[in-house]
Amino acid sequence: MSRQHQQIHLAAHFPGVNNTTVWTDPRSRSQIDFDSFEHLARTAERGLFDFFFLAEGLRLREHNGRIHDLDVVGRPESITVLNALAAVTERLGLAATVNATFNEPYELARRLASLDHLSGGRAAWNVVTSSDAFTGENFRRGGFLDRADRYTRAAEFVATARELWDSWTPDGTSRPFAHTGGHFTIDGEFGVERSPQGHPVVIQAGDSDEGREFAASAADIIFTRHGSPAAGRAFYADVKRRLARYGRAPEELKIMPGVTLVLGDTAADAQEKAAEIRLQQVSPQTALLTLEQIWGVDLSGYDPDGPLPDIDPDPDSQLTQGRVRHGDPLAVAAKWRALSEEKGLSIRQTVIEANGRQSFIGTPAAVAAQMTEFVAADAADGFILVPHLTPGGLDDFVDRVVPLLQERGVFRTAYSGTTLRDHLGLPYPGERG
Amino acid sequence: MAVPTGTLHLAAAIDGDGQYQAPYYVELARLAEEGTLDFITVDDTFGPPGPGRGRLDALAVLARVAPATGRIGLVPTVTTTHTEPFHVSSAVATLDWVSRGRAGWRVEVSATEAEARLVGRRPAAPAGELWAEAGEVADVVARLWDSWEDDAEIRDAATGRFIDRDKLHYVDFEGAHFSVRGPAIVPRPPQGHPVVAVAATDPVTWQTAARHADVVYLRATSLEEAGRIRDELRRRAVAHGREPGALTVLAAVAVDLADGEGAPGTAPAVNSPVALIDTPGGPPLYRGGPAGLAELITGWHTADAVDGFHITPVAPRHDLERFVNGTVALLQHRGLFRTFYPGAALRDHLGLSRPASRYALEREAAR
Numbered sequence A: 001m002s003r004q005h006q007q008i009h010l011a012a013h014f015p016g017v018n019n020t021t022v023w024t025d026p027r028s029r030s031q032i033d034f035d036s037f038e039h040l041a042r043t044a045e046r047g048l049f050d051f052f053f054l055a056e057g058l059r060l061r062e063h064n065g066r067i068h069d070l071d072v073v074g075r076p077e078s079i080t081v082l083n084a085l086a087a088v089t090e091r092l093g094l095a096a097t098v099n100a101t102f103n104e105p106y107e108l109a110r111r112l113a114s115l116d117h118l119s120g121g122r123a124a125w126n127v128v129t130s131s132d133a134f135t136g137e138n139f140r141r142g143g144f145l146d147r148a149d150r151y152t153r154a155a156e157f158v159a160t161a162r163e164l165w166d167s168w169t170p171d172g173t174s175r176p177f178a179h180t181g182g183h184f185t186i187d188g189e190f191g192v193e194r195s196p197q198g199h200p201v202v203i204q205a206g207d208s209d210e211g212r213e214f215a216a217s218a219a220d221i222i223f224t225r226h227g228s229p230a231a232g233r234a235f236y237a238d239v240k241r242r243l244a245r246y247g248r249a250p251e252e253l254k255i256m257p258g259v260t261l262v263l264g265d266t267a268a269d270a271q272e273k274a275a276e277i278r279l280q281q282v283s284p285q286t287a288l289l290t291l292e293q294i295w296g297v298d299l300s301g302y303d304p305d306g307p308l309p310d311i312d313p314d315p316d317s318q319l320t321q322g323r324v325r326h327g328d329p330l331a332v333a334a335k336w337r338a339l340s341e342e343k344g345l346s347i348r349q350t351v352i353e354a355n356g357r358q359s360f361i362g363t364p365a366a367v368a369a370q371m372t373e374f375v376a377a378d379a380a381d382g383f384i385l386v387p388h389l390t391p392g393g394l395d396d397f398v399d400r401v402v403p404l405l406q407e408r409g410v411f412r413t414a415y416s417g418t419t420l421r422d423h424l425g426l427p428y429p430g431e432r433g
Numbered sequence B: 001m002a003v004p005t006g007t008l009h010l011a012a013a014i015d016g017d018g019q020y021q022a023p024y025y026v027e028l029a030r031l032a033e034e035g036t037l038d039f040i041t042v043d044d045t046f047g048p049p050g051p052g053r054g055r056l057d058a059l060a061v062l063a064r065v066a067p068a069t070g071r072i073g074l075v076p077t078v079t080t081t082h083t084e085p086f087h088v089s090s091a092v093a094t095l096d097w098v099s100r101g102r103a104g105w106r107v108e109v110s111a112t113e114a115e116a117r118l119v120g121r122r123p124a125a126p127a128g129e130l131w132a133e134a135g136e137v138a139d140v141v142a143r144l145w146d147s148w149e150d151d152a153e154i155r156d157a158a159t160g161r162f163i164d165r166d167k168l169h170y171v172d173f174e175g176a177h178f179s180v181r182g183p184a185i186v187p188r189p190p191q192g193h194p195v196v197a198v199a200a201t202d203p204v205t206w207q208t209a210a211r212h213a214d215v216v217y218l219r220a221t222s223l224e225e226a227g228r229i230r231d232e233l234r235r236r237a238v239a240h241g242r243e244p245g246a247l248t249v250l251a252a253v254a255v256d257l258a259d260g261e262g263a264p265g266t267a268p269a270v271n272s273p274v275a276l277i278d279t280p281g282g283p284p285l286y287r288g289g290p291a292g293l294a295e296l297i298t299g300w301h302t303a304d305a306v307d308g309f310h311i312t313p314v315a316p317r318h319d320l321e322r323f324v325n326g327t328v329a330l331l332q333h334r335g336l337f338r339t340f341y342p343g344a345a346l347r348d349h350l351g352l353s354r355p356a357s358r359y360a361l362e363r364e365a366a367r
């Protein structure tokens, strides 16, 4: 197979509870009504996508001791939505983000096996590891898990779930299981027959060294933030290199960055739309709040259209809760100040500039070419597309870009199998003896 | 405690141990919906239903059924002993969202040592203790449903605010076994409160049932016994400050319509007296024809012993079909049961109003 024809995998991410999602647009619909989920899932299936993806957060985000109110807030529980979507789709994979800290293997393995049965082999689980005490306040055990242990628990959780899934033979015989480990000591019988995929597909979304190692040892897909060609290539090489240690081949782990895109009739039209969307994503209030998340202090007295604050960030601030914090605040603040001074940008303009552009901007032909090139250059195996509008944000992509990817021979023209493992070309797990 | 004889309510179990294919459940659900039943149930246990046996997660099954049906209520069993109250609240609220207001849940506990070992977090405990905890779970689950006021989402572009955060509330629940901070991550479900059911077939459940349930199933082999139990449950509900009519009391009956009365649709004479067979471990069994079952239902309901029946077809495909096309058709013909759904939500079928959020009421009162 020539490098130009490396196949692309595609997934549809339901718009999240962050400012990528534009809710002020008149086309924006409910983030909670089933209609919205059905629309996006049907669009993804029409586009022959590999899977549909739902994120999760187990506590509403807070800022300065109050519930964050500037972005979309509130969403339904993933696995239940996906079971319902299994009724209105036939081939599309169905991926739920579910936390490994505030769940237990028996119950979750059972729920995922049930989804796999009810969807005819289309279930996937994005294993996330948030373990903070803030989120723990909603659960029986509170913030019981040390951050350093988040991946040892996740790894043992996934291994245990697979032991449970393997406890039924393919011909329908249940055998007792017993697991003894640092995090779980359980035994008995698993109450769900082996499901069509044997093991639902496992996705990992975390970027630390431990996260990458866990993915190399146990995941089928990595959902990553490295959506630029350069960062993508480095990440791809790093993670694929780790696979040999676990006796795995490079094709057994798919790298799929989360990406955004803007289509236009001309390159200039697309750029113009992209700028407009960035302005919608960063309202004056969001600009100040984004700055507060880095500075860690109240900046409500500042003018979003004025210059950046000259005070220094508080690196130990607890101002923001329930959100993953990126990078060293002092370094980020220095970078943003430099950016603002160099280009003469206000607070809002700086935030827009620093938050970066959409991953793919251009005509359908240009976007199809960029995506093909991205994958051919070993920067990814495919993409998790994050639309900015609910629920119609991928309509154009499916209508205008998918046919071009198909023409290029880099994307399927029909589903060739029925399960998500089939779509991804992943092996079926061998049964344990 | 006179509550006038009201609408007859009918519900049916569509269980299928060892059934893993969605079409099995969809077919039964549609059949029940053709019979305009109030709701269908899928039972569940935390562990396997028996050695070497399996079943699907009940809430998952009914979420799969939801888009394939339009009106019928969907009530899965959800256990409270080895699960997280916060997750239970989210899952049932989500079932309400995907079914557009047709969800309920039947509260159940996990009392066995075998189930405790599947999770390994706590030892098995006596049923009384577990039912007290189940009451706390039902309580916090409903508080979480209330933790978003109905109009919390404002989408106010002028101020950049998606929600009015004054209309989101911490529940700060402190129970004997757990605490939950809140608010919910799922906005208030369409029904406000999805329906809460308890199988009050054992007195150990009665306190929790009387306090938290909207629907209870009782176990009785005569209408006199049924009436006595209903009175007792209502008395306890009143003691908790509820209206006696707040409880919809259904008699649980297993039905075997295999070889009685010939073809459905005709109205044959019922020549043997209608009796229920006491079966240990399960609901009392009715064995006979669809017309005889209609007699039994009519008799108990007009004597005002129960508000209706929850039936468990012994052979689901066959018995549910005869129940709907025989028994229900007769009850409809006699004007005792609805022939269409006047409402869209399960609470509508049950004649329950949509409750306001307790936090909205508190905020109103404080103004």
Ligand SMILES: Cc1cc2nc3c(=O)[nH]c(=O)nc-3n(C[C@H](O)[C@H](O)[C@H](O)COP(=O)(O)O)c2cc1C
Pocket: A054, A055, A056, A057, A058, A097, A099, A127, A128, A129, A130, A205, A206, A207, A208, A209, A210, A211, A212, A223, A224, A225, A258, A324
């Ligand atoms: C692309 C991406 C998506 C994520 N999505 C979620 C999510 O939906 N819910 C969640 O709780 N955590 C999510 N996380 C957080 C990770 O699960 C993980 O907790 C976090 O990245 C910290 O782990 P790390 O130190 O390995 O990066 C996501 C992370 C990444 C990189």
